[in-house]
Amino acid sequence: MLAAGVIAEFNPMHNGHRYLLKTIHETLKPDVLVVVLSTWFSSRGLPSLESLETKTRLALEAGADLVIGLPSVYTMQSADYFALYAIEALKTAQVSMLCFGSETADHALLKQSVDQLEHVSVDPTTSQARNAAQYDLAFGPNDILAIQYMRYAREFGMEVHPILRDQSLKSATKTRQDFFAGTKQEEDHLFETNQCWENYYPLLRYLLLESDPKWLASLFLVEEGIENRLIRCAQVHSDWASFLEAAVSKTYSKARIQRTCMIILLQIPKTEMKAHPSFFQIQVLGLNPKGQAWLKSLPVGTPIANRFGQLPDYLQKWENKAGRLYGMFSDTSPAWKVVVEK
Template sequence: MKTCGIIAEYNPFHKGHIYHIQKSKEITQCDCLIVIVSSFYSQRGLPSFLSRHDKTKLALKYGANLVLELPACFACQSADYFARYAIQSLSVLDIDCLCFGSESNDINTLQSISLKETIDPKKNINQNQKLSLKPNDILGYQYIQHCKEFKIQPISIQREEAFKSATQTRLDAYYTNQDFQEYFHLEQNWNSYYPYLRYFLQMSSPESLAQFHLVNEGIEYRFIQASHHKNWNDFLNACISKTYTKARIQRTCMMILLQIRKEDMPSSFYGCRVLGFDSIGQSLLKEKKEKPIYTRFKDLPLFLQEVERKSKALYTTFSNIEDRMIIYDRY
């Protein structure tokens, strides 16, 4: 089988994602399209509007053959680590290529960027003025870097301006009817989560907060000080600075709520957490049955069992969801 991977969030799912799936299959002529998707929580540290069950159902409906999960502890990361963990997981299935959307659609330019020469490592990539990269180009750059390690061919497709971004779709979802809105859990937002975070921060010492992943550089003191604010936006604005971006704060707060400790975080994720498949995806899984592929909760490494238990407990506090593996056959 020729295999192609897609890294996605689907927060929320929209027409641009259908285009991405179908265009990837057209360009690569792959036999099996594999999507790895963040599930409960996103790369920006946001609760997902769609459950992982619905993300899987939609991905399979519109052309994916196999859907994998990128657990919350690996999804809620900066672009570099998000890309690294996702590609490490896809590499278990020996994928041939990775197809991603890009505003520039100039893979040669993205491949030629030298990280050390153009980026200040103390700042995130958005804060480096020498690079005029847009969001998908930023991720694309990281995908290319990690594809090199596993000899995966990176393939870019043009990000179509006709399709709204997931960010714009999230904003519009509050005010207008959108495609796939029946799947939206609009209560999944930081306004809902903040009372729990605020209470936890006010009950914790800086030393206890410092044990959680991503809590460093004294951000714990900033969080505790800002927790006197009674609403999320005021808290967030009080924490944002030149050092701490909005996304960095959201990711760090999510790690605190999920109680993911620094000492437990693995540096790599060479495994596949299966969310759903069709007959083609099932055939691929059978071919790779000797690989670390997890289809049942009890087979997960203990750390990931804890991450899933905590993620699901937090997410379902605000939404009643259907959550089971999907076996789909479109034929």
């Protein structure tokens, strides 16, 4: 039986995502299609523009059979670690074929870059932008993720299947930009309109200005004295846009600043992440009968959580923090609720 897997954020879900899932079904005809989905916040440290329940439901409608969660702390990483944790989750679900969208979909060229990365050490605290020279200049953002997907798929014995992106379809980044600029978007009635950094920034600024820098330095992703830079920027800038512009540098990319700031809001210590450096877990967000049958076929003892209380204590703690933070600016309840499609 063929279990195909996709790593997704759906921030927000759009027609490019639907095209990807449809193409997988048409070309590979998998017995089950598993999507591992970021929960409250994205790898770039952005709040999700659609609620977790909405994203899950849309994924099932678009062709996913089983949707599993990647907790925010594991999601908010550089491309290499984001790929690693997501693939650990898919491996736990016995996925054998990893599928992904790519601007080039050139398997040989992507593989060449994977080979070049074999001797590069992985550091979850660094910005992916620092390693940009490792990649072909023709690569797009999805290609860079694809290289990391292929890297860890190889490590875990998964086959890979790149799918050429339809560049005529609007990206999630462009959708977010246009929406917050005031332009109506397709399905924007599903969007959580208050989920933007402008709303989170007052909380962040207070925390930066009132906290001991030594405590800030004890938090995950707070490395290389970045806490001092963030404190200085918070002292000067009262709005998010100017704070972010001042904080970004050749050393610290926009994504790095955003995810570090979100981790500070979640107050996750380095020691806790060091104690839980992997994510071999199935956190069920949604499923249809095929997905349910697939779960039942997994080996006895597979770590499956169909309810929040079945998660390990540390994941309950982390996801509670993330859910409460997200819920402060949510139009709907941020609770984790498994979506069942009949």
